[in-house]
Amino acid sequence: MAQVVPAQTEAAEVRRAAEGDHAAFERLYRTHIDRIYSLALRMTGEDLAEDLTQEVFIRAWGKLGSFRGDARFGTWLHRLAVNHILSRRASVRKREARNVFSAEVLERVIAPRRRASAEALDLETALATLPARAKEVFVLYDVEGFGHEEIADMTGVTVGTSKSQLHRARMLLREQLT
Amino acid sequence: MNSQHERWAECLSDFLDGTLESHEHEACEAHLAECGSCRRVLEELRAVVASAQALTDRSPARDPAKGIGR
Numbered sequence: 001m002a003q004v005v006p007a008q009t010e011a012a013e014v015r016r017a018a019e020g021d022h023a024a025f026e027r028l029y030r031t032h033i034d035r036i037y038s039l040a041l042r043m044t045g046e047d048l049a050e051d052l053t054q055e056v057f058i059r060a061w062g063k064l065g066s067f068r069g070d071a072r073f074g075t076w077l078h079r080l081a082v083n084h085i086l087s088r089r090a091s092v093r094k095r096e097a098r099n100v101f102s103a104e105v106l107e108r109v110i111a112p113r114r115r116a117s118a119e120a121l122d123l124e125t126a127l128a129t130l131p132a133r134a135k136e137v138f139v140l141y142d143v144e145g146f147g148h149e150e151i152a153d154m155t156g157v158t159v160g161t162s163k164s165q166l167h168r169a170r171m172l173l174r175e176q177l178t
Numbered sequence: 179m180n181s182q183h184e185r186w187a188e189c190l191s192d193f194l195d196g197t198l199e200s201h202e203h204e205a206c207e208a209h210l211a212e213c214g215s216c217r218r219v220l221e222e223l224r225a226v227v228a229s230a231q232a233l234t235d236r237s238p239a240r241d242p243a244k245g246i247g248r
Contacts, residue, residue: 033237033238034235034236035235037235037236037237037238038233038235038236041236042233049238050238050239050240053238123233124233138230142226142230142231143230143231143233148197163191163192163197166191167190167191167192170191170223170226170227171223173226174219174222174225174226177222177225177226177229178222178225
């Protein structure tokens with residue numbers, strides 16, 4: 001669970017980390033790792049989430065000097081993470097294509113359980129089964145709170161496409177969860 | 179299933195998010211007043227959004243910290 005760190009304390013930690021203080025960076029890392037890992041997990045899946053999380057913090061360490069403090073460190077880090085994860089989409093998709101078989105196996109396992117039990121499927125599990133683009137938009141809009149214009153800008157699609165992918169994702173999740 | 183129903187069924191997320199133009203929002207609201215099927219889907223979509231907003235952060239199984247900042 002992320003700790004709530006006062007902005008001034010965090011700004012001082014960022015300055016120390018930017019000057020090469022590993023302990024300060026580790027404290028920043030401990031504060032924010034769960035949020036970044038959860039974002040990577042939901043956008044890409046368990047196979048890649050830990051590697052992407054590590055890459056995000058390595059990039060953050062390398063870019064600390066460019067952090068000007070206009071926004072909270074967490075906001076800067078989160079945006080850096082989204083951009084990095086989106087930039088790795090091609091390799092993520094290749095991995096997903098290889099995992100089609102396992103998704104089919106998962107569905108065969110889940111479907112009888114769904115029929116046998118009145119319990120709804122867990123949202124995290126259902127999210128993992130969404131098509132990549134729909135999942136991306138759903139996570140960015142409904143979980144992370146970005147607007148359609150920001151999502152369009154980050155992902156290189158139109159606002160209309162972002163809206164239609166969001167609706168597609170919600171409809172697919174609704175089918176699985178109800 | 180008529181074309182008006184299909185049109186508004188595709189707009190339910192926009193209705194929920196308040197991103198329709200005001201005249202479209204009113205027209206969609208009028209359709210919802212008459213269409214039990216769309217009202218049910220709208221409530222289910224609302225539940226999906228509420229579930230997404232209630233998700234909490236998760237921790238990685240192993241600590242990916244090794245090799246960072248060293």
